[in-house]
Amino acid sequence: VEVWKDGELAGGLYGIxxxxxxxxxxxxxxxxxxxxxxxxxxxxxxxxxxxxxxxYTSHLESLGAEMIPRWRFxxxxxxxxxxxx
Numbered sequence: 001v002e003v004w005k006d007g008e009l010a011g012g013l014y015g016i017x018x019x020x021x022x023x024x025x026x027x028x029x030x031x032x033x034x035x036x037x038x039x040x041x042x043x044x045x046x047x048x049x050x051x052x053x054x055x056y057t058s059h060l061e062s063l064g065a066e067m068i069p070r071w072r073f074x075x076x077x078x079x080x081x082x083x084x085x
Contacts, residue, residue: 011033019080049080
């Protein structure tokens with residue numbers, strides 16, 4: 001996901017999308033909150049049911065992240081990983 005401002009790359013994020021699951025790898029911002037804007041837009045456009053952010057941080061908590069037990073994570077992944085291809 002790329003976020004552009006005035007013709008310049010302002011921030012973004014990348015990861016893997018599998019069905020309604022997104023496994024985030026990294027976010028970056030050259031402009032304050034650019035990665036947040038990209039993340040929020042990407043999530044709303046894709047209707048994800050679960051997002052794996054790998055490392056729990058206060059930044060991700062500010063975006064709504066919460067820790068869940070491994071058993072629940074695996075259960076939700078099995079429900080939402082299905083794809084159309």
